[in-house]
Amino acid sequence: MEKERKPKNIFVQGPISPDKIAQSIANHASKTDIGGHSIFLGQIRADQKPEGNVIAIAYTAYEDMALEKAFEIREDVFAKYPLTCMHIYHSLGEIKVGEICLFVFTSSKHRKAAMQACDELVERIKAELPIWGKEILDTEGHVWKVNT
Template identity: 85%
Template sequence: MEKERKPKNIFVQGAITPEKIAQSIANHSTKTDIGGHSIFLGQVRADEKPEGKVVAIDYSAYEEMALEKAFEIREAIFAKYPLTCMHIYHSLGEVKVGELCLFVFTSSKHRNAAMDACDKLVERIKAELPVWGKEILDSDGHVWKVNV
């Protein structure tokens, strides 16, 4: 009997810490059917805008809708790729330049499935998840981030 999957809370308040990433990796050492992992880390850049330089991004989301969409994306990726597990963590609130705002981690028996799934997962998250980033500028202004 297949275990029913339920929506998981993917949101983290503030930056995603290196300790969280290290712990997530360490938690997989007992899963001996995994042969490869693929990890994507999204980091806030100090982009130069006409209005000023980005110093942080303030992320917000329509959380209930975002969690449902993340679940839908996860299920589609699980259906397409032979994965052992998949994790998504996305920041809410302020994340400073140089800090991490997105952590995607896929695992499978073979590396190609993990890498391909991770890439597709990130693309879908960026395109479909109702999460918005307000780029905070050094000029005391802000602009809304456009995902590319």
């Protein structure tokens, strides 16, 4: 009987800590059917804008809708690739330059599936989830982030 997958909360308040990332990796050491992992870490850049320099991004989301959509994306990607594990974490709140705001981690028996699935997940998260980033500037102003 196949295990039923349930929506998981992908949101983390504040930045994603290096300890959380390290622990997530360490938790997979006992899963001996995994041959490859692929990890994407999204980090806040110190972009220079005409209005000022980015010092942080404040993330907000339509959480219920985002969690439903994230579940749909997870199911699509699990159906498309032979994955063993998949983890998605996205920050909410103010994340400073240099901190991690997105952590996507895929695992599979062979590396290609993990790498391709991770890439597709990141692209779909950026394009499809109702998450907004307000770039906080050093001039005390802000601009809304546009995903590219």
